[in-house]
Amino acid sequence: MDNFNFKSTTRxxxxxxxxxxxxxxxxxxSKKILLHYGGEYLKELGILDRIIDSLQESNxxxxxxxxxxxxxxxxxxxxxxxxxxxxxxxxxxxxxxGSAIDSAKAIALGAMYDGDVWDxxxxxxxxxxALKVGTVLTIPGSGxxxxxxxxxxxxxxxxxxxxxxDLIVPEFSVLNPEMCYTIPDYLMSxxxxxxxxxxxxRYFTTTENSILSDYLLEGAMKAVLEVGPLLKKDxxxxxxxxxxxxxxxVAHNGMLDAGRTSDWASHRIEHEISALYDITHGAGxxxxxxxxxxxxxxxxxxxxxxxxxxVFGVDKELDKNYIVQEGIKKFEEFLxxxxxxxxxxxxxxxxxxxxxxxxxxxxxxxxxGRFKKLNKDDIIEILKxxx
Amino acid sequence: MDNFNFKSTTRxxxxxxxxxxxxxxxxxxSKKILLHYGGEYLKELGILDRIIDSLQESNxxxxxxxxxxxxxxxxxxxxxxxxxxxxxxxxxxxxxxGSAIDSAKAIALGAMYDGDVWDxxxxxxxxxxALKVGTVLTIPGSGxxxxxxxxxxxxxxxxxxxxxxDLIVPEFSVLNPEMCYTIPDYLMSxxxxxxxxxxxxRYFTTTENSILSDYLLEGAMKAVLEVGPLLKKDxxxxxxxxxxxxxxxVAHNGMLDAGRTSDWASHRIEHEISALYDITHGAGxxxxxxxxxxxxxxxxxxxxxxxxxxVFGVDKELDKNYIVQEGIKKFEEFLxxxxxxxxxxxxxxxxxxxxxxxxxxxxxxxxxGRFKKLNKDDIIEILKxxx
Numbered sequence: 001m002d003n004f005n006f007k008s009t010t011r012x013x014x015x016x017x018x019x020x021x022x023x024x025x026x027x028x029x030s031k032k033i034l035l036h037y038g039g040e041y042l043k044e045l046g047i048l049d050r051i052i053d054s055l056q057e058s059n060x061x062x063x064x065x066x067x068x069x070x071x072x073x074x075x076x077x078x079x080x081x082x083x084x085x086x087x088x089x090x091x092x093x094x095x096x097x098g099s100a101i102d103s104a105k106a107i108a109l110g111a112m113y114d115g116d117v118w119d120x121x122x123x124x125x126x127x128x129x130a131l132k133v134g135t136v137l138t139i140p141g142s143g144x145x146x147x148x149x150x151x152x153x154x155x156x157x158x159x160x161x162x163x164x165x166d167l168i169v170p171e172f173s174v175l176n177p178e179m180c181y182t183i184p185d186y187l188m189s190x191x192x193x194x195x196x197x198x199x200x201x202r203y204f205t206t207t208e209n210s211i212l213s214d215y216l217l218e219g220a221m222k223a224v225l226e227v228g229p230l231l232k233k234d235x236x237x238x239x240x241x242x243x244x245x246x247x248x249x250v251a252h253n254g255m256l257d258a259g260r261t262s263d264w265a266s267h268r269i270e271h272e273i274s275a276l277y278d279i280t281h282g283a284g285x286x287x288x289x290x291x292x293x294x295x296x297x298x299x300x301x302x303x304x305x306x307x308x309x310x311v312f313g314v315d316k317e318l319d320k321n322y323i324v325q326e327g328i329k330k331f332e333e334f335l336x337x338x339x340x341x342x343x344x345x346x347x348x349x350x351x352x353x354x355x356x357x358x359x360x361x362x363x364x365x366x367x368x369g370r371f372k373k374l375n376k377d378d379i380i381e382i383l384k385x386x387x
Numbered sequence: 388m389d390n391f392n393f394k395s396t397t398r399x400x401x402x403x404x405x406x407x408x409x410x411x412x413x414x415x416x417s418k419k420i421l422l423h424y425g426g427e428y429l430k431e432l433g434i435l436d437r438i439i440d441s442l443q444e445s446n447x448x449x450x451x452x453x454x455x456x457x458x459x460x461x462x463x464x465x466x467x468x469x470x471x472x473x474x475x476x477x478x479x480x481x482x483x484x485g486s487a488i489d490s491a492k493a494i495a496l497g498a499m500y501d502g503d504v505w506d507x508x509x510x511x512x513x514x515x516x517a518l519k520v521g522t523v524l525t526i527p528g529s530g531x532x533x534x535x536x537x538x539x540x541x542x543x544x545x546x547x548x549x550x551x552x553d554l555i556v557p558e559f560s561v562l563n564p565e566m567c568y569t570i571p572d573y574l575m576s577x578x579x580x581x582x583x584x585x586x587x588x589r590y591f592t593t594t595e596n597s598i599l600s601d602y603l604l605e606g607a608m609k610a611v612l613e614v615g616p617l618l619k620k621d622x623x624x625x626x627x628x629x630x631x632x633x634x635x636x637v638a639h640n641g642m643l644d645a646g647r648t649s650d651w652a653s654h655r656i657e658h659e660i661s662a663l664y665d666i667t668h669g670a671g672x673x674x675x676x677x678x679x680x681x682x683x684x685x686x687x688x689x690x691x692x693x694x695x696x697x698v699f700g701v702d703k704e705l706d707k708n709y710i711v712q713e714g715i716k717k718f719e720e721f722l723x724x725x726x727x728x729x730x731x732x733x734x735x736x737x738x739x740x741x742x743x744x745x746x747x748x749x750x751x752x753x754x755x756g757r758f759k760k761l762n763k764d765d766i767i768e769i770l771k772x773x774x
Contacts, residue, residue: 001564001629003402008395014646015390177388209626212610212634219602226598239596242388246646247599255642259401259633 001259002207008253010146011172014246016238018176019136020050022093023058025172029132030091032061034084036104037095038068042138045182051095051136063087065107068096071153071160071274071281072103074118081110081117084131094135094170097191098142098151098281101135105150105168108133121152121161130167138179140245141191141282143198143252145173153275159360160275175249177241180231188235189338190282191248192228196221196334197285198251201267203307204296204371207260214306216256221311223247225334232338265369266292269379272357277349286340287347290332291386297324299372304328344386354383388646389594395640397533398559401633403625405561406523407437409480410445412559416519417478419448421471423491424482425455429525432569438482438523450474452494455483458540458547458661458668459490461505468497468504471518481522481557484578485529485668488522492537492555495520508539508548517554523561526570527632528578528669530585530639532560540662546747547662562636567618567628575622576725577669578635579615583608583721584672585638588654590694591683591758594647601693603643608698610634612721619725652756653679656766659744664736673727674734677719678773684711686759691715731773741770 013025026033035051042048055062065080083089084107092111094104108131110117119125137145144150148169151162180188203217224247231240250256269292270284297304301324308314308327316323332342341347358379367373374382400412413420422438429435442449452467470476471494479498481491495518497504506512524532531537535556538549567575590604611634618627637643656679657671684691688711695701695714703710719729728734745766754760761769 001401001626001633003405005398005400007398011392011394012645013392014388018390209630211613211630212607212637215606215610216603216637219606220599223599223602239388242646243596243598246388250599250603250642255637258399259629 001209002261004259006254006258007166008146008169008255009166010170010253012146012175012249013172014175016176016178018174019047020054022051022134022136022174023054023056023060025174026055026060026091026093026134027058029134029171030060032087032089033063033091033093034080034089034104034107035062035064035093035095036068036080036100036107037066038100040066042095047136047138047179048095062093063089068100068103070099071278072099072106074152074154074156077103077106077110077117077152080107084111089131091132091134094133095138097137097139098144101133101137101142101144101170102150102152104133104135105130105144106152107131108168109150109163118154120163121154122159127163127165127167133168133170135170135173137173137175137245139183139187139191140180140248141194143195143248145170145175146249146253151271158275160271161363162271173249175245177238177245180241180245181236183235185232185235186339187280188231189340190280192224192244192282192338193286193335193340194282195244195248195251196224197266197282197289199224199256200289201264202257202260202262204263204303205257205260206370210260213257213260218310220247220251220256225311228334228338261370263369263371265371265374268361268368269357269382272361273344273349275360276353276357279347279349283340283347286335286342287344287349287386288382290328290335290342291382293328293331294385295378295382296372297328344383351383351387354380357383388596389648391646393641393645394553395533395556395642396553397557397640399533399562399636400559401562403563403565405563406434407441409438409521409523409561410441410443410447412561413442413447413478413480413521414445416521416558417447419474419476420450420478420480421467421476421491421494422449422451422480422482423455423467423487423494424453425487427453429482434523434525434566435482449480450476455487455490457486458665459486459493461539461541461543464490464493464497464504464539467491467494471498476518478519478521481520482525484524484526485531488520488524488529488531488557489537489539491520491522492531493539494518495555496537496550505541507550508541509546514550514552514554520555520557521559522557524632525566526574526578527567527635528581530582530635532557532562533636533640538658545662547658548750549658560636562632564625564628564632567632568623570622572619572622573726574667575618576727577667579611579631579669579725580673580722580727581669582631582635582638583611584653584669584676586611586643587676588651589644589647589649591650591690592644592647593757597647600644600647605697607634607638607643612698615721615725648757650756650758652758652761655748655755656744656769659748660731660736662747663740663744666734666736670727670734673722673729674731674736674773675769677715677722677729678769680715680718681772682765682769683759684715731770738770738774741767744770
C-alpha cells in the first residue's frame with residue numbers, strides 16, 4: 001500500500017426533503033451568498049423555490065447567477081468571480097450536477113485572487129485561499145459534491161482543464177434522492193457511466209498489494225451494475241435513486257482508493273473530446289474507456305482478469321485471454337444497455353482531430369496515465385479503437 | 388436507504404515513519420499537550436522517543452500520563468482531567484490502541500467540564516465541548532482513531548460504558564503499519580476479531596435496500612478473511628500490516644454503513660463480560676458474536692444466507708438452513724484459526740453472572756440491539772449458547 005494523507009471534510013446531508021434545511025447549513029458560514037445553478041428547469045420543478053425559501057427563513061442574502069451549462073464555461077465563472085468581489089460575497093451555493101458544482105468551485109477560487117481564475121487551471125498559479133462552497137446535488141455522477149476537483153472549459157481556446165485542491169472540497173452537500181426522479185433518462189445513463197469510470201480509473205492501479213481497496217472498488221462497481229438497470233426500469237424508485245446518488249459520491253471521495261495509484265488517462269482523453277464537441281462527459285467516458293481497456297490490457301493482464309471474474313462474473317476456469325475479452329465485452333454491453341453509444345462514429349463525433357486531441361491531452365507532458373504511460377501515438381491509437 | 392448525516396473529520400496520515408512528523412500536526416492545534424499512553428514497551432521499542440523528538444522539534448510542551456490498561460479505567464481518566472485543568476493543556480495526544488485513544492477522548496471531554504467526567508458515560512450530562520485529540524495508532528482493531536466513540540471502565544462499580552459524540556472524533560491519526568511488527572500474536576488476533584465484529588454489527592441491519600453498503604461491508608470482511616491468515620504467518624510483512632491497519636479504521640469510521648441501521652447488541656453484551664472479567668474486547672467478541680448469530684438467525688434468514696454465500700463462500704445451491712449453519716461454522720473456524728477461543732468456558736470466564744450481565748447490558752432499557760430486539764431472557768440465552 002502506498003503512503004497517503006486523507007481527509008474528507010464534506011458534511012453529507014442525505015435524505016428526502018433535505019434541501020428544505022439548506023439555509024440552516026449555509027448560516028454556519030455566511031449571511032450573503034452566490035446562488036449558482038444551470039437551467040430554469042430547477043425553477044419549474046420547484047427545487048429552487050424550496051431552496052430560496054430556506055435561505056430566506058435563515059435571513060440569508062443571495063445573488064443569483066444561473067446559466068451553467070454542461071462542460072461549464074470560463075466566461076460564466078469570470079462573471080461569478082466579478083459578482084462575488086463586487087457584492088462582498090463569501091460563500092457559493094451550487095445547485096445542480098457536476099457542472100454547477102465545478103463552476104461554483106472555480107468562482108470560489110477566483111473570488112479570492114487578484115489575477116484571472118484561469119491561471120489556476122492552466123497551472124500558472126496555485127490557489128492560496130477560496131470562498132467556502134456548499135452544494136445541493138440534483139444530478140449524480142460527477143462526485144464533485146465531495147471531491148477536491150473542478151473542471152472548466154475555456155471556450156475561447158477550446159480547452160478543458162481541471163484542478164485538484166482541498167481548498168474547494170465542499171463544506172456540505174445536500175443529497176435528496178428524490179431529485180433523481182426528474183432527470184432525463186439519457187443524463188442518468190451518462191451519470192451511471194461516469195460513476196463506473198471513476199471506479200475503473202481507481203481500479204487500474206500500479207500499486208501492488210491492494211487487497212482491501214480492490215474489494216471496496218469491486219463492491220461499488222457491482223452495486224453500479226446491479227442498481228443501474230433497476231433504476232432505468234423504475235426511475236422514480238426512491239431506494240434505487242438513493243443508491244445511485246450515494247454511489248456517485250463514494251466513488252469519487254477518495255476513501256475507496258486511499259493508498260493506491262489511479263490512472264486517469266481516459267478522463268484526460270475524454271476531456272479533449274468534450275472540449276471540442278461539447279458532448280456530455282459520461283457519454284464520452286462510455287466511448288473512451290472500452291477503447292483504453294483494449295489498448296492497455298496486456299500491461300497487467302491479471303488485473304483485467306480479476307475485474308472480469310470478480311465484477312463481471314466471468315468464469316475463472318476459462319482461458320486467460322478469453323476471460324479478459326469477455327470482461328471488456330460485458331462492460332460494453334452494460335453501457336449499451338444504458339442506451340449509451342460506445343463508438344465515436346455512433347455519437348456523431350468527427351474523427352479528424354485525433355492529433356490535436358492527443359496533443360492537448362498531454363498538455364505539455366511526455367506521457368499520460370499511470371497504469372500504462374501513454375505517449376501521443378498511444379493516445380491516437382486509443383482514439384482509433386474508439387472509431 | 389435511511390436518511391443520514393455524515394462527516395468524517397479525521398486527517399489520516401498513513402505510512403512508514405509518519406510518527407516522526409507528529410509534532411508538525413500537533414502544532415496546528417496546540418503548544419502544550421497531554422501525552423497519553425499505556426505500557427512502557429512503547430518506550431522500549433523507541434516509539435515514544437521518536438514522538439517526543441518530533442514534539443520537541445516543534446517546540447511543543449508535553450506532560451506525560453501513562454499507565455493506560457486494556458478496558459481503560461475511569462480513575463486514570465480523572466487523573467488526566469485534573470492534569471489538563473491544572474496545567475492549562477488544550478490537546479491530548481494518545482499513543483496506543485483503542486484503550487489509550489478512548490482514555491484520551493474521555494480526558495478531552497472531562498477537561499472542559501466542571502462536574503465528574505463519568506456523568507457523560509452514564510448519561511447524566513451531555514458534553515458541550517472537548518479538548519482536541521490526536522492519535523498515533525500502535526495496535527489496530529478498535530477503529531477509535533477515526534471514530535466518535537469512547538468506552539471507559541468504571542472499576543469501582545464494575546461498569547463499562549460508552550459515549551458516541553462528534554466532539555471527540557480525532558483531529559488527526561498517524562498510522563504507521565510498521566507499528567504492527569511488534570504486536571504480540573494474541574493481541575493482533577483480538578484486533579482482527581474486533582474489526583470483523585465492527586463490520587458484522589453493521590451488516591446485520593434492519594434497513595431494506597442496502598445494495599452498495601452490503602457490497603462494501605462484504606468486501607471489507609473478505610479482506611479481513613484474506614489478510615488475517617497472511618498476517619499471522621508473516622507478521623512483519625509491511626503490506627499485510629498496512630491492510631489490517633487501514634481495514635480497522637475503515638470498518639469503524641461510518642462510511643461503509645452510511646444510510647443503514649446497525650445492531651451493536653453483541654458489543655454491549657461483551658462489554659459486560661470484559662467489565663467483570665477484564666478480558667480483551669476482541670477476545671470477548673469472538674465468543675459473543677457466534678452465539679448471538681445462532682440465537683438470532685431466524686430473524687432474517689436471507690441476510691444470514693447472503694453473508695454465508697458472499698463472504699464465506701458457501702455454495703448457494705445448497706439447502707437454505709445448511710447454508711446459514713455453514714456460514715456461522717466458517718466464521719467460528721476463522722476465529723479459532725486466529726488462536727482465539729469461541730466459548731466462555733475455554734476463555735476461563737465463569738458462567739454464574741449471566742443475570743447480572745444481562746441486566747447491566749440493558750442499562751435500564753427494555754431491549755438491546757436492532758436486528759432483533761433482545762430482552763433480558765434473550766441475552767441470558769445468548770450467553771448460555773456461548774458456554
